[in-house]
Amino acid sequence: MLKALREAAGLTNGQASRASGVSTAKLSRLETGRNVVYAEDVQALLDAYDATSNVRDKVLKLAALAEQHGWWEEFDDILPADFDLYLSIEEAAASLLVFGTSVVHGLLQIEDYARAWIRAEDPGMPNAERERLLGLRIARQRALHRKPEPLLLWTVFDEAVLRRKVGGPAVMRAQVEHLLAMSELPNVTIQVLPFDAGAHAGSSGSFTLVEFAEPTDPETGYVDCAAGNVYPEKPAQVRTLKTRFHHLTSSGLTPGESLSFMHKIAKELA
Numbered sequence: 001m002l003k004a005l006r007e008a009a010g011l012t013n014g015q016a017s018r019a020s021g022v023s024t025a026k027l028s029r030l031e032t033g034r035n036v037v038y039a040e041d042v043q044a045l046l047d048a049y050d051a052t053s054n055v056r057d058k059v060l061k062l063a064a065l066a067e068q069h070g071w072w073e074e075f076d077d078i079l080p081a082d083f084d085l086y087l088s089i090e091e092a093a094a095s096l097l098v099f100g101t102s103v104v105h106g107l108l109q110i111e112d113y114a115r116a117w118i119r120a121e122d123p124g125m126p127n128a129e130r131e132r133l134l135g136l137r138i139a140r141q142r143a144l145h146r147k148p149e150p151l152l153l154w155t156v157f158d159e160a161v162l163r164r165k166v167g168g169p170a171v172m173r174a175q176v177e178h179l180l181a182m183s184e185l186p187n188v189t190i191q192v193l194p195f196d197a198g199a200h201a202g203s204s205g206s207f208t209l210v211e212f213a214e215p216t217d218p219e220t221g222y223v224d225c226a227a228g229n230v231y232p233e234k235p236a237q238v239r240t241l242k243t244r245f246h247h248l249t250s251s252g253l254t255p256g257e258s259l260s261f262m263h264k265i266a267k268e269l270a
Contacts, residue, residue, distance in 0.1 A: 001059055002045055003031040004218060009049040019048035032231075033085050037063045075136045078129055082229050086222055089210055089231075090143065095152035097209040097245050099202045102164065104175060105155050106137050107144055108182055108190075113175040114138070116167030144187065149213075154189040156248045158202075162192065162265045173269035176262050183259055191252040192261050201247035209241050 006016050017024040022041050030037065030045075042063045046056050072079070072087045079087075090096070098105050103117060114137050118130050125133075143151040165172045183190050193200060208222040221232035221241045232241060253261055 001055075001062065001217065002042070005046070005049040005051055005055070005059075006031075011048070016045065016048055020044040033088065039063055071139065072136065075132060078132050078136070085231075086229060087140070089220065089222070090140065090151075092212065093151060093210045094149070094213040095154070095211045097211070097242070098153065098155040098157075098207075099245060099248055100155065100157040100161055100206045101202065102158070102160060102206070103166075104157070104161055104179070105153070107141050107151075107153055108155070108179060108188075109137060110171075110175050110178045111138060112167050112171045116171060120166075144182075144185065150185075150187045152187045154191075154249075156191045156193055156202075156245070156252050159192055159194045162262065165269075169269045173266055176266045176269065180259065180262055180266070183255070183262075189255055190258055190262075191249060191255055192258040193248060193252040194261070197251045200251050201244040207241055207244075209238070209245060 006013075009016075011019065013024050013027055016022070017027055020027075020041075021044055022030075026041065027045070030041065039060065042059060046059060051059065070084070070088055070091060072084060072091075076084070096107075104113060106114070109117070111134060115130065115134050118125070118133055118137075122130075144153060162172075162176060166175070179190060182188050193202070206224070210220050210222060212219070218233065218235075219238050219242075221230075221238055223230040223232065232238065252258070
């Protein structure tokens with residue numbers, strides 16, 4: 001919101017810094033969620049942007065909430081670099097649009113599947129650390145059951161996700177059965193992109209689109225890669241990801257067809 005207000009005021013980062021007294025480095029970190037939020041800084045920026053009283057109240061309320069600790073902070077010692085930023089975004093999200101190429105999304109993983117995947121990613125990780133990381137992954141899944149408004153999850157994943165026997169056939173069968181059960185939730189939509197679909201719009205890899213309840217809160221993307229997490233947030237970048245996602249939903253099996261396909265996979269794993 002601070003970034004949107006600055007841009008609406010027609011100010012560059014440097015101009016906003018001079019008008020508010022907030023350093024350009026701090027302003028950049030604030031806008032990307034990588035700096036502790038102090039009320040006096042927010043007040044100074046709101047003054048520089050001539051924010052209306054309604055906007056001012058909302059931003060100051062968010063600033064106060066930012067001082068609260070997230071549930072994931074107990075896992076700080078094992079969190080991958082910058083993943084706390086993604087967790088805070090996921091916690092605030094109203095919906096996620098996800099395309100996956102190789103792994104079941106973390107919000108839909110069972111423990112044995114998640115444990116096998118974590119072990120494969122880092123074979124040398126101590127067991128105690130692995131179990132804590134597993135606990136973090138399972139704790140994230142509460143968002144799908146939160147009240148009164150659970151997180152909406154719409155995921156399209158490549159058939160390869162179902163074909164890869166993570167943890168062995170028994171674990172993979174249990175994982176597919178879990179996907180079938182989760183598909184029954186009104187806030188979860190699962191589509192499979194079959195090999196028969198051929199070339200598709202997701203050939204460049206997995207990605208996530210994060211949407212918020214407030215229409216004034218800009219959507220953002222999330223791409224996880226070995227070199228670090230990337231957050232595409234420019235309108236053109238978000239539009240590209242959204243267009244790709246909707247092409248993928250068209251190329252994939254319908255939710256009903258995907259259920260039938262997953263039932264078939266489960267039988268093959270018996």
